[in-house]
Amino acid sequence: MYFSKLYTPTLREVPAEAEVISHKLLVRAGYIRKSSSGVYMYLPLAQRVLQKISAIIREEMNQAGGMELMLPIIQPSELWLESGRWNVYGKELFRLNDRHNREFCLGPTHEEIITDLVRMDVSSYRHLPLMLYQIQNKYRDERRPRFGLLRGREFIMKDLYSFDRDQAGLDESYAIMYEAYTEIFTKCGLDFRPVEADSGAIGGSGSHEFMVIADSGEAAIVYCPACNYAANVEIAPCLPQNSKKDNILPAYKKATPGMTTIEEVAKFLNLPSQKLIKTIFYQADEKIIAVLVRGDRTVNDIKLQRVHPCDNLEMASHEQITSVTGCEAGYVGPVGLCVKDTEVYADLEIKDMVNAVCGANEEGFHLLQVNPGIDFNVTKYEDIRQIEKGEPCPKCGIPLDLARGIEVGQVFKLGTKYSESLKATFLDEKGQENYIIMGCYGIGVSRTMAAAVEQNYDENGIIWPVQIAPYHVVIVPVSVSDQAIWTAALDIYKELSSAGVEVVIDDRDERAGVKFKDADLIGFPIRITVGKKYIESNQVEVKKRIEKEHFNVSRNNILSTVKEIIAR
Ligand code: ATP
Numbered sequence: 384m385y386f387s388k389l390y391t392p393t394l395r396e397v398p399a400e401a402e403v404i405s406h407k408l409l410v411r412a413g414y415i416r417k418s419s420s421g422v423y424m425y426l427p428l429a430q431r432v433l434q435k436i437s438a439i440i441r442e443e444m445n446q447a448g449g450m451e452l453m454l455p456i457i458q459p460s461e462l463w464l465e466s467g468r469w470n471v472y473g474k475e476l477f478r479l480n481d482r483h484n485r486e487f488c489l490g491p492t493h494e495e496i497i498t499d500l501v502r503m504d505v506s507s508y509r510h511l512p513l514m515l516y517q518i519q520n521k522y523r524d525e526r527r528p529r530f531g532l533l534r535g536r537e538f539i540m541k542d543l544y545s546f547d548r549d550q551a552g553l554d555e556s557y558a559i560m561y562e563a564y565t566e567i568f569t570k571c572g573l574d575f576r577p578v579e580a581d582s583g584a585i586g587g588s589g590s591h592e593f594m595v596i597a598d599s600g601e602a603a604i605v606y607c608p609a610c611n612y613a614a615n616v617e618i619a620p621c622l623p624q625n626s627k628k629d630n631i632l633p634a635y636k637k638a639t640p641g642m643t644t645i646e647e648v649a650k651f652l653n654l655p656s657q658k659l660i661k662t663i664f665y666q667a668d669e670k671i672i673a674v675l676v677r678g679d680r681t682v683n684d685i686k687l688q689r690v691h692p693c694d695n696l697e698m699a700s701h702e703q704i705t706s707v708t709g710c711e712a713g714y715v716g717p718v719g720l721c722v723k724d725t726e727v728y729a730d731l732e733i734k735d736m737v738n739a740v741c742g743a744n745e746e747g748f749h750l751l752q753v754n755p756g757i758d759f760n761v762t763k764y765e766d767i768r769q770i771e772k773g774e775p776c777p778k779c780g781i782p783l784d785l786a787r788g789i790e791v792g793q794v795f796k797l798g799t800k801y802s803e804s805l806k807a808t809f810l811d812e813k814g815q816e817n818y819i820i821m822g823c824y825g826i827g828v829s830r831t832m833a834a835a836v837e838q839n840y841d842e843n844g845i846i847w848p849v850q851i852a853p854y855h856v857v858i859v860p861v862s863v864s865d866q867a868i869w870t871a872a873l874d875i876y877k878e879l880s881s882a883g884v885e886v887v888i889d890d891r892d893e894r895a896g897v898k899f900k901d902a903d904l905i906g907f908p909i910r911i912t913v914g915k916k917y918i919e920s921n922q923v924e925v926k927k928r929i930e931k932e933h934f935n936v937s938r939n940n941i942l943s944t945v946k947e948i949i950a951r
């Protein structure tokens with residue numbers, strides 16, 4: 384490919400809205416352009432990267448026994464009503480009507496459609512197990528589309544669905560996919576970690592997320608430096624920490640004028656925030672619920688939603704809080720709440736608190752020496768708080784570490800959630816009808832491309848892992864008007880191209896410095912500079928994008944040197 388023919392409009396300036404590095408660099412280097420919020424155009428270089436990632440995925444999916452198909456993006460509401468997700472999915476679902484006013488949605492995921500397919504044609508245990516997958520656009524009207532390709536409203540996903548006759552079959556399919564995912568992200572040249580995960584709106588029992596480790600990641604994960612335990616903080620269990628019990632003392636009320644935050648109250652009373660009980664009110668669908676955690680802890684919404692299942696969980700408004708407690712938000716507490724018919728969920732740590740402090744449900748006052756079970760009761764004690772760095776590993780007890788990650792893939796054991804609601808069954812050897820056991824496995828292809836950039840860049844631009852780079856090599860003749868140099872560069876270009884190396888020759892009549900800048904920004908893994916040295920001693924400069932220094936290679940060794948770098 385001649386650089387002058389390559390459609391890669393580079394920019395000096397970064398779009399103001401670009402917050403993360405992958406967004407900035409992919410726009411600047413001419414890989415993507417925004418069409419509308421969360422919807423992008425993939426330019427030729429991006430398309431090549433996407434195709435490389437897709438090729439790696441296809442190879443692994445096929446080898447694992449998957450068969451590729453293509454399902455419709457437009458999906459009828461009937462199927463979603465049958466599965467029960469038409470209403471649950473809420474505003475994230477792009478909905479549309481046809482000319483007859485029939486309702487459809489643009490597929491955010493394909494459990495319904497694929498189950499519909501399989502229930503038509505799979506009827507016997509002989510048809511199972513089965514693995515079907517596709518790579519196509521998905522649509523989700525995200526609340527906050529941002530970070531460029533990392534959170535789009537239109538994005539590319541590989542989704543595979545497994546169909547088995549029993550749990551053991553599902554376990555096997557799941558293990559095969561887990562392995563394949565590990566292989567895929569390794570082949571993409573990424574630093575990643577599989578973590579235990581919540582199965583969320585898709586439903587089901589077991590799940591893992593594959594996280595690309597990056598400081599800009601939206602997900603927080605905990606991992607054990609000693610054993611192999613790693614989990615999304617959304618689900619990582621908090622082990623109750625045994626504390627020394629003090630003697631229980633009688634509660635009393637104390638004026639705390641103007642003290643409404645945990646910090647203010649703790650400072651005013653000269654107590655650590657661990658001695659305070661934080662009372663937080665939520666609107667869970669139509670209901671107002673109260674949640675108690677220790678003053679220095681945070682509530683984990685995902686855990687809370689497991690304890691109190693609801694579709695929509697939001698912080699309650701000031702008015703709602705006052706209507707339940709009769710008092711301003713800064714002075715609320717658990718005493719008397721349960722009596723008022725409000726469900727109160729308390730974190731496990733609350734149960735062990737002795738002589739604690741909480742709001743008195745009276746403006747300007749807090750209660751001191753409050754004890755659970757004596758001064759107040761709760762509906763349920765559960766693990767509902769967010770885990771923190773240094774807490775013990777649930778497997779081996781060693782203090783956990785925290786990291787941030789970008790979720791590039793997720794695998795789920797669905798079980799019979801969709802086969803039951805959509806009635807996808809098979810007959811076993813005895814002629815008995817059973818529900819098919821399902822699993823689903825997604826990879827964000829466009830997000831993986833962005834995640835690769837988040838992990839591989841420097842101040843000059845992108846540093847593609849060679850496996851997914853749009854081209855392997857850029858050849859830079861320092862002057863295209865110098866006939867000897869140009870002819871030599873072209874000769875090298877031809878040799879590399881015919882050996883199957885993906886190569887661009889920078890044929891532009893530009894200064895070498897400009898060409899180097901563009902080469903770094905775009906992120907070609909290998910740069911070959913043809914200049915004076917070639918005329919003098921038949922040598923070119925080879926520079927790996929990832930390294931600072933170049934080295935000289937004589938004409939005869941260029942192909943073998945390049946091949947060696949690519950193969951690694
Ligand atoms: P998230 O929690 O980040 O919103 P998710 O858990 O809803 O993602 P899944 O339903 O598991 O996503 O989808 C499978 C994969 O699709 C994800 O692992 C991710 O790589 C990708 N993906 C999901 N949503 C988006 C999006 N809005 N933009 C780009 N990729 C996405």
Ligand code: MG
Pocket residue numbers: 592790792793
């Ligand atoms: Mg997910």
